[in-house]
Amino acid sequence: MSDGKTGLRERKKQLTYQAVSEAAISMFLERGFDKVSVAEVAAAADISKPTLFRYFPSKEDLVLHRFADHEDEAARVVSGRAEGLSPLEALRQHFLEGLDRRDPVTGLCDNPHVLAFHRLLYGTPSLVARLYAYQGRSEAALARALDPGTPVAARLAAGQIIAVLRILAMENWRRMDAGESAGQVHADAREAAGFAFTQLADGLLTVRSG
Incomplete structure (x- = not known):
């Protein structure tokens, strides 16, 4: 063919x-x-x-299909980063840019359709459980991007990074669901992301830069 x-x-x-x-x-x-x-x-x-x-x-996959393109997003950011940029800095910049453009993946999106979708997702236990499987594959892909040999250090780093991205997004979504606008939360979201990535950098000093 x-x-x-x-x-x-x-x-x-x-x-x-x-x-x-x-x-x-x-x-x-x-x-x-x-x-x-x-x-x-x-x-x-x-x-x-x-x-x-x-x-x-x-x-459940009928709903989580929307996440299919994002499953290896962190890995793609690391693999495609500019020369001289560390994996963590590339991911930090990518997340901050996502906040600025109100990317639904960051949780900072008050579009009514996105809010309704997130309520469906996080309000359905079987969907939440299935989402963890997607996140597990995201961790595995990121670990391979950090170090193709996928040693324990890279796997631990990937797990921590994906967890931080999830927590940041969930906090933003929680405030959207409570009625705040993306504009009201934006500054706090950027500050929280900056703090989170600084904390990661302090704790992941042993991870290779690729």
């Missing part, structure tokens, strides 16, 4: 992923995650239930 056909096939596959996931999330937001069956999602997307499961191994 030619590269053009392969690329077209992959794009069509990604569009299907997107369409099915968006249809499912819309139904979950309207009725609740536990009150919508996989069969109903398949019918709404005009595909069979077995076909749906070929795209999404579990019902």
